[in-house]
Amino acid sequence: MPETIGPAFPDRATPLLSYNIPFTESLLKHAESTFHHASKNTGHLDDVKRELGRRLAGARVGMKPHSHWDEILEVVADASACGADLIVTLGAGSLTNAAKVVSFALANDVSAHEEINTICPTSPHKRTTINPSAIPVICIPTSLSGGEYSAFAGATNERDGRKYSFSGGGMRGPALLGTGIMAVDHCVETLCSLGSDDAADADARRGLARLVPALLRCREDAGDLEARLQCMLGAKDAMSASGHQLGPAGVGHSETSCILNPAVCKFNYAKRSNVERQDAICKLLWDDPKAVGVFEKVGLKRGSAELGDPMDAIICALFMPRTLREFGIGEDKLDGIAEHSLTDRWVKTNPAPLDKKGVLEILRMVLG
Numbered sequence: 001m002p003e004t005i006g007p008a009f010p011d012r013a014t015p016l017l018s019y020n021i022p023f024t025e026s027l028l029k030h031a032e033s034t035f036h037h038a039s040k041n042t043g044h045l046d047d048v049k050r051e052l053g054r055r056l057a058g059a060r061v062g063m064k065p066h067s068h069w070d071e072i073l074e075v076v077a078d079a080s081a082c083g084a085d086l087i088v089t090l091g092a093g094s095l096t097n098a099a100k101v102v103s104f105a106l107a108n109d110v111s112a113h114e115e116i117n118t119i120c121p122t123s124p125h126k127r128t129t130i131n132p133s134a135i136p137v138i139c140i141p142t143s144l145s146g147g148e149y150s151a152f153a154g155a156t157n158e159r160d161g162r163k164y165s166f167s168g169g170g171m172r173g174p175a176l177l178g179t180g181i182m183a184v185d186h187c188v189e190t191l192c193s194l195g196s197d198d199a200a201d202a203d204a205r206r207g208l209a210r211l212v213p214a215l216l217r218c219r220e221d222a223g224d225l226e227a228r229l230q231c232m233l234g235a236k237d238a239m240s241a242s243g244h245q246l247g248p249a250g251v252g253h254s255e256t257s258c259i260l261n262p263a264v265c266k267f268n269y270a271k272r273s274n275v276e277r278q279d280a281i282c283k284l285l286w287d288d289p290k291a292v293g294v295f296e297k298v299g300l301k302r303g304s305a306e307l308g309d310p311m312d313a314i315i316c317a318l319f320m321p322r323t324l325r326e327f328g329i330g331e332d333k334l335d336g337i338a339e340h341s342l343t344d345r346w347v348k349t350n351p352a353p354l355d356k357k358g359v360l361e362i363l364r365m366v367l368g
Contacts, residue, residue, distance in 0.1 A: 002020065002021075003018060003020050003021040003026060003029075004018070004020045005017065005018040005026075016030075018030070027052070027088060027138060027140065030138065052088075057082040057083065057084050058078055058079070058082045058084065060074075060075055060078065063075075063094055063095060063098055064094070065094050065250075066094055066097075066154065066155075066156045066163060066248060067094045067095075067097040067098040067101065067153070067154065067155040067156060068155070068156050068158045069113055069116050069155055069156065069157050069158060069159075070113065070158055071098065072098050072101050072102055072105065072116070072155060073105075073110075073111065073112070073113065073116070075098065075102050076102050076105045076106055076110065076111060077111065079102060079106060079135075080106060080111075084135065085135060086135065086136055086137075086138065087099045087102060087103055087135055087136070087137045087138070088137075088138045088139075088140065089137065089138070089139050089140060089141075090140045091140075091141070092141065093141070093182075095139075096137075096139050096141065096153075097153040097154050097155060098153075098155065099137045099139070100133070100137060100153040100166070101116075101153050101155045101166055103133040103134070103135045103136075103137055104119060104133045104153070104166060105119065106133075106134070106135055107131040107132060107133050107134045107135070108127070108130060108131050113159070116155075116157075117157075119166065120164050120165075120166055121165070121166070121167055122164070122165070122343075122345065123164075151167060152165055152166065152167045153165070153166045153167075154166070156248045158248075161248045161249075161336070161340070162245065162248065162340045162343065163245055163248055163340070163344075165344070165345060182257045183207060183211050184208065184211045184212060184215065184257075184261075184311075184314070185257035185261045186204075186207075187204040187205075187207045187208040187211065188204075188208070188261060188265070188281060188307070188311065190203075190204035191204045191205065191208070191277055191280070191281050192265070192268065192274050192277050192278060192281070192307075192351060193274075193277075193349060193351065194273070194274060194277075194351045195349060205284065208281070208284060208285075209284065209287075209288070212285060212288055212290070212291050212314060213288050213290045213291065215314070215318060216290045216291065216294065216314075216317065216318075217290070245337050245340040245341045245344060246259070246260075246324075246329075246337060248340075249327070249329050249333055249337060250327050250328065250329070251324070251327045251329070255320065255321050255327075258315045258318075258320035258321055258322065259321060259322060259323065259324065259366050260362065260366060261308075261311050261315070262308040262309070262311045262312040262315065263308065263362050263365040263366045264308075264350070264362055265278060265306070265307040265308035265311055266306065266308035266365065267352065267358070267361065267362050267365070268350070268351045268352045269306045269307065269308065271351075271352035273351040273352035274351040274352075277351075278306060278307040279306075279307075281307050282305065282306070282307050282310060285310050285314075286302050286303075286310075291310070291314065294313050294314060294317045295310055295313050297313075298313050298316070300313060322366070322368070323366055323367065323368025324363070324366055324367050324368055325367060325368035326368065329367075330367075331364075331367065334360055334363045334364065334367070335360070337359075337363060338356050338359040338360045338363060339356065341354075341359045342354075342355070342356060342359065347359070
């Protein structure tokens with residue numbers, strides 16, 4: 001079967017989306033032809049190394065979840081020392097985020113911890129002039145994070161325990177090879193947002209219609225390539241503020257969506273802030289026969305459940321975590337998580353206004 005490649009979004013040239021051929025073949029092809037980059041010094045990791053051969057300038061195995069600044073700086077130093085002109089990630093969202101920040105840091109000669117703050121858009125120490133990323137990033141995701149589509153990257157300052165968002169400078173990953181799992185959450189966030197526009201709503205609605213049945217099919221058959229493709233094509237580019245700040249507390253990024261999404265939906269519904277939008281999403285979910293089977297199995301009835309309930313049913317059906325205590329997070333950590341959440345720009349986009357009391361209410365709903 002020939003490779004299919006093209007822009008992931010109709011109105012943007014990047015990121016590019018590639019599928020239908022082995023990722024090693026696609027990686028080598030686009031490293032050489034699409035980006036015209038190949039270093040002069042030149043289970044799956046071995047496959048990548050073998051395919052790149054002499055083009056491989058260096059490799060790092062393993063990074064902490066949520067892209068810590070100190071490890072990002074280690075990669076920056078290694079990439080600078082070997083003159084890397086292309087970055088390839090094989091793994092989950094933390095590696096994708098880290099690679100984007102690495103490329104951004106290299107373009108701005110960032111080499112020290114205190115300098116990272118100067119390229120963060122929300123920092124009071126932000127530089128007057130920030131250069132765009134120059135080194136391309138190829139992402140081979142092994143989980144459904146969706147961050148490969150995004151022009152943003154999150155990275156954790158381990159000194160203050162807070163996760164920061166980086167944007168600007170052309171940080172969007174130029175190529176995506178593989179599949180993307182937080183996409184359902186992203187579509188729901190878009191459709192629930194009071195600030196969304198018609199085009200974004202239409203994209204998210206189509207994405208959700210693909211994603212839910214595809215995810216449930218993936219649960220039944222992990223080898224269902226069509227289902228994996230639908231998951232990938234449905235990915236949207238949105239985030240959740242409290243989810244970002246659960247990362248430094250030890251929760252994986254895709255798992256933060258699994259824990260928080262139903263609770264946030266219930267919080268907003270109780271505040272009567274986006275009831276019509278949530279009801280419309282419920283109707284869309286109930287239109288899918290596979291989802292109906294999941295809902296009825298847990299006793300939900302068409303027209304009687306607010307969005308948080310069917311979302312909870314879907315996430316539980318995928319055997320994903322649902323409480324903070326599953327990650328060793330107790331009441332003693334909630335205050336700090338809430339404080340950090342209020343510094344995240346995405347908290348301002350929640351349909352119901354959020355203060356610390358509101359964030360704590362949501363967190364306690366999922367404490368377990």
